Amino acid sequence: AQKITQTQPGMFVQEKEAVTLDCTYDTSDPSYGLFWYKQPSSGEMIFLIYQGSYDQQNATEGRYSLNFQKARKSANLVISASQLGDSAMYFCAMRFQGAQKLVFGQGTRLTINP
């Protein structure tokens, strides 16, 4: 069965530092997509970044990048130069070819300290 694991329930980082949020997954499907979402305290779910299983390069979107290590089945989110507004819950999620749903990890609560 496909599964997403986020091992860090909470992280505390100083403003302007880079932060890495861990995500590992388990699947035997060759085609899949990996996604990261941000959920601020206001509750909305914001799509951040996508990585396809066949993509040769790591995805980047502004200050967000994805450290994709396919052999290790990990897809860690890297946030560079963290800001106070980055404080939120972050969810790693996975979607499989032919599958309807997005499967989510349990999330990591990131707190940026001034």
Added chain:
Amino acid sequence: DSGVTQTPKHLITATGQRVTLRCSPRSGDLSVYWYQQSLDQGLQFLIQYYNGEERAKGNILERFSAQQFPDLHSELNLSSLELGDSALYFCASSVTRDSHNSPLHFGNGTRLTVT
């Protein structure tokens, strides 16, 4: 702004009652998904509709039902409500039916409190 609209934003009701949550997907998106987020269960997939037809079912209770209308908006009906149904209910939409490279775009959610 994701482009997905959910109403109402908050809903407070009593046990045993019935409520309807409404969702308008992003323009051009044919797929609508409903998720439930609770503290103990995390984000749980409930159901998906594609172009008006039910496509997939997840952990949706028999007391819950949904539909997608010809204009592609969707409604989630929750009946015989219990305290444990209190949660944040998300609607999401995507362009495709089941492509693994298509993200889901989420609305702001409806926070349901059952008292």
